[in-house]
Amino acid sequence: xxxxxxxxYAQPTLTVARELLGQRLIREIDGQRLVGRIxxxxxxxxxxxxxxxxxKGRTARTEVMFxxxxxxxxxxxxxxxxxxxxxxxxVGFPAAVLIRAIEPLAGQALMQVYRQKADSPPVKPANLTxxxxxxxxxxYINKSLNNLxxxxxQELWVEADGGISDAAVAVGxxxxxxxxxxxxxxxxxxxxxxDNRFVSK
DNA sequence: GGATCGATCGGCT
DNA sequence: GCCGATCGATCCG
Numbered sequence: 001x002x003x004x005x006x007x008x009y010a011q012p013t014l015t016v017a018r019e020l021l022g023q024r025l026i027r028e029i030d031g032q033r034l035v036g037r038i039x040x041x042x043x044x045x046x047x048x049x050x051x052x053x054x055x056k057g058r059t060a061r062t063e064v065m066f067x068x069x070x071x072x073x074x075x076x077x078x079x080x081x082x083x084x085x086x087x088x089x090x091v092g093f094p095a096a097v098l099i100r101a102i103e104p105l106a107g108q109a110l111m112q113v114y115r116q117k118a119d120s121p122p123v124k125p126a127n128l129t130x131x132x133x134x135x136x137x138x139x140y141i142n143k144s145l146n147n148l149x150x151x152x153x154q155e156l157w158v159e160a161d162g163g164i165s166d167a168a169v170a171v172g173x174x175x176x177x178x179x180x181x182x183x184x185x186x187x188x189x190x191x192x193x194x195d196n197r198f199v200s201k
Numbered sequence: 202g203g204a205t206c207g208a209t210c211g212g213c214t
Numbered sequence: 215g216c217c218g219a220t221c222g223a224t225c226c227g
């Protein structure tokens with residue numbers, strides 16, 4: 001299976017968000033592989049997108065998005081969750097694709113371990129990776145992976161798989177961006193595989 | 202099924 | 215000092 005190269009991420013962000021659907025996200029930890037099909041993404045595009053963290057300016061946190069495409073932008077939110085993005089487009093233009101959900105393909109047992117909280121019942125398989133915070137927990141993704149190149153085939157990367165036909169792709173506004181201006185809230189920059197049960201609720 | 206709310210802390214004003 | 219690219223618990227029906 002072909003590792004997606006930096007050129008892939010250098011494309012327009014909407015193209016990257018659309019084309020990531022169906023591809024395989026791979027996380028390798030101590031030789032163990034956790035694999036999931038990407039089923040939901042969102043695009044955050046440039047300094048004028050008020051939903052984009054980078055619209056507030058170039059800071060220590062957003063610096064990664066101003067850098068080269070094909071790097072992980074991992075940030076911490078709500079005091080307890082991490083979010084995984086891949087940087088896109090040219091150096092100097094801050095943009096990224098948020099991975100919102102994956103369908104587990106391998107390593108589900110280890111994902112369960114990472115998702116399980118002490119003194120809680122096991123996580124339902126349907127809730128293993130159907131959300132941006134959940135998938136980061138399941139794949140043990142945290143800030144140590146921030147700014148990692150995802151084009152080397154080490155630790156975290158994406159491999160090409162069969163594409164998804166236009167008929168099977170749904171498009172709509174992004175989730176959780178009520179703080180953005182109305183135009184940016186309404187932008188149809190969320191992509192998901194229609195009827196896939198691992199798309200977030 | 203849906204609505205509501207608290208958790209919990211880094212980043213930014 | 216405020217708030218967030220979320221989630222899970224709880225209450226209601």
